[in-house]
Amino acid sequence: MSLPHPWVSHSILGVSNTAGQTAASRLKVVSAGLTDVGRKRNHNEDSFLLDDELQLYVVADGMGGHAGGGTASRIAVETIDKELRRAREGKDNPFLSVPNLQDSPIPEALRTAVEKACLAIYTAAQEDPRLSGMGTTVISLVVREEHAFFAHVGDSRAYLIRGDLIQQISEDHSLVNEQIKAGMITPEEAKHSRYKNIITRSVGFEEEVQVDVMGLVSEPGDVFLLCSDGLANMLEDKEIHEVVAKAPGLESVPKRLIDFANDRGGDDNITVIVVRVEA
Amino acid sequence: MAKKSFTLMVIPDHDAPVKRYTIQRSFLMQVGMGLMLVVGLGAGASIHYFQVAADASENRILREENLTLRSQLKSVRERIEHIGSTLDRVERFDQKLRAMTLLSDPQRNLAMGPTEPEAGSQAPATDTQFTQLTTTETPKLLMGRLDKLSAEATRQEQSLQELQAYFQDQKSLLASTPSIWPARGWVTSDFGQRLDPYTADRVMHSGLDIAAPHGKEVFCPSDGTVVFAGLEGGYGNVIVVDHGYGIKTRYGHLAKMLVKAGDKVKRGSLIAAVGNTGRSTGPHLHYEVRVNGIPQNPRKFILEE
Numbered sequence: 145m146s147l148p149h150p151w152v153s154h155s156i157l158g159v160s161n162t163a164g165q166t167a168a169s170r171l172k173v174v175s176a177g178l179t180d181v182g183r184k185r186n187h188n189e190d191s192f193l194l195d196d197e198l199q200l201y202v203v204a205d206g207m208g209g210h211a212g213g214g215t216a217s218r219i220a221v222e223t224i225d226k227e228l229r230r231a232r233e234g235k236d237n238p239f240l241s242v243p244n245l246q247d248s249p250i251p252e253a254l255r256t257a258v259e260k261a262c263l264a265i266y267t268a269a270q271e272d273p274r275l276s277g278m279g280t281t282v283i284s285l286v287v288r289e290e291h292a293f294f295a296h297v298g299d300s301r302a303y304l305i306r307g308d309l310i311q312q313i314s315e316d317h318s319l320v321n322e323q324i325k326a327g328m329i330t331p332e333e334a335k336h337s338r339y340k341n342i343i344t345r346s347v348g349f350e351e352e353v354q355v356d357v358m359g360l361v362s363e364p365g366d367v368f369l370l371c372s373d374g375l376a377n378m379l380e381d382k383e384i385h386e387v388v389a390k391a392p393g394l395e396s397v398p399k400r401l402i403d404f405a406n407d408r409g410g411d412d413n414i415t416v417i418v419v420r421v422e423a
Numbered sequence: 424m425a426k427k428s429f430t431l432m433v434i435p436d437h438d439a440p441v442k443r444y445t446i447q448r449s450f451l452m453q454v455g456m457g458l459m460l461v462v463g464l465g466a467g468a469s470i471h472y473f474q475v476a477a478d479a480s481e482n483r484i485l486r487e488e489n490l491t492l493r494s495q496l497k498s499v500r501e502r503i504e505h506i507g508s509t510l511d512r513v514e515r516f517d518q519k520l521r522a523m524t525l526l527s528d529p530q531r532n533l534a535m536g537p538t539e540p541e542a543g544s545q546a547p548a549t550d551t552q553f554t555q556l557t558t559t560e561t562p563k564l565l566m567g568r569l570d571k572l573s574a575e576a577t578r579q580e581q582s583l584q585e586l587q588a589y590f591q592d593q594k595s596l597l598a599s600t601p602s603i604w605p606a607r608g609w610v611t612s613d614f615g616q617r618l619d620p621y622t623a624d625r626v627m628h629s630g631l632d633i634a635a636p637h638g639k640e641v642f643c644p645s646d647g648t649v650v651f652a653g654l655e656g657g658y659g660n661v662i663v664v665d666h667g668y669g670i671k672t673r674y675g676h677l678a679k680m681l682v683k684a685g686d687k688v689k690r691g692s693l694i695a696a697v698g699n700t701g702r703s704t705g706p707h708l709h710y711e712v713r714v715n716g717i718p719q720n721p722r723k724f725i726l727e728e
Binding site: 246293311313324326331356357360 | 651653660700718
């Protein structure tokens with residue numbers, strides 16, 4: 145099996161501005177994304193996807209093996225995109241609009257897409273011993289009219305920035321987060337834990353994975369931020385909020401955040417996607 | 424050489440014989456010197472007398488002055504005693520407040536202890552240390568007392584300021600504590616280990632399940648900010664409220680959410696309606712309290728029945 149070099153960014157890179165797909169759509173979406181190798185690593189195993197046509201956004205942070213991590217994250221973003229496009233063409237199109245958040249089929253479609261990605265990565269790893277043990281985190285976002293849905297595995301994060309509020313939507317599937325929940329360590333200690341890179345779930349490491357899905361009703365002006373732990377571990381939530389709030393335009397936000405994280409040391413690959421909902 | 428003696432003749436009238444006294448010259452000298460001495464002494468004595476007399480009149484003035492000073496000193500002492508007892512009261516009040524708040528102040532406790540016990544004497548009890556003023560005290564000692572008092576007053580001022588800040592803080596902490604039931608209903612499943620209603624596995628239940636009819640109101644049990652309102656896996660429709668101090672509450676399986684992320688809510692605000700969304704077997708509210716991320720028994724915080 146021939147694979148592209150892992151540090152080539154396997155992503156649709158850039159800034160775009162697309163109005164929603166249907167006439168019924170009241171809200172449009174603007175997005176920007178960027179990835180960076182950071183200061184300490186010599187190659188980038190993160191992948192990201194900006195699909196403004198589907199209004200699908202994915203960040204994946206690969207890990208394992210020398211070529212495995214980049215491959216796993218690339219397979220993840222490609223599979224999720226492919227699966228959702230296929231679902232849209234199918235007879236049970238999940239992208240049809242529904243009035244209620246909880247009636248939307250998108251969370252299940254997203255979950256299925258991530259599960260398919262998991263199987264695809266696992267299969268690829270089985271076929272090539274050099275890739276065995278690879279896996280990836282996935283944080284994905286689909287914006288559908290005023291609804292926003294997330295599917296999440298691992299320690300990449302989704303944030304909602306609304307006015308003065310910045311809130312982490314996804315709950316990290318990491319050892320330190322489990323320790324915090326069990327009361328073994330405090331959030332403060334977690335920041336300096338040696339084990340903060342250990343994740344408790346990953347896409348593709350096993351044949352199946354449990355996917356968390358979330359959904360919320362968005363408002364004009366909301367900014368969704370997806371990022372790998374290379375950003376989240378370097379900056380405080382407050383600092384992220386400040387950068388987003390002070391940036392002159394959405395396009396400049398990923399670069400500013402990556403520069404900030406690199407100034408702090410850039411311990412890991414850094415990937416940032418920002419998506420703003422506009423009236 | 425001059426004659427060494429004089430002869431003094433007393434010649435009385437008529438028939439009495441003439442008496443003749445012979446006086447040695449040296450004797451005369453001695454008498455003269457004696458007289459001079461007596462006169463000198465007399466002059467000295469009279470000068471001294473006049474001086475003493477003058478002093479005596481001054482003494483009367485001084486005595487009056489002394490009396491005034493004495494009474495002034497007494498009133499100062501009384502005033503110090505008064506300040507001392509006031510400080511004692513403030514001190515006791517302060518200690519009571521501290522006991523209430525369980526605020527510890529080791530440095531202060533040290534200062535209140537018997538810091539410098541005098542040999543053979545009991546250290547003054549805390550409630551009398553400022554009123555222990557006796558009339559035998561010299562003004563110098565009094566100055567020492569005053570210094571002590573002013574130092575103590577400064578310390579108490581600091582202490583009370585600290586307490587005030589604490590109570591202000593406490594006020595918002597109390598407002599942030601989820602101390603009322605978020606919904607009226609039956610608690611069908613308590614916090615702790617339980618059998619999973621789907622799988623019958625023994626699992627941790629991180630909240631309270633309050634069974635209530637579909638659409639029943641859910642109230643926010645304390646002040647805070649809504650940080651999440653949306654779908655989240657098994658919780659279904661869930662609202663997460665951040666109350667500060669690391670306290671967050673979650674309301675799961677909601678039918679309707681009446682607030683959105685970013686909204687400020689008060690204790691008693693209507694925030695949602697009970698439902699059956701997510702991983703739920705019937706309409707109920709899943710109510711969860713997390714402190715610094717750790718799920719805690721919500722009953723610990725509920726003060727009303």
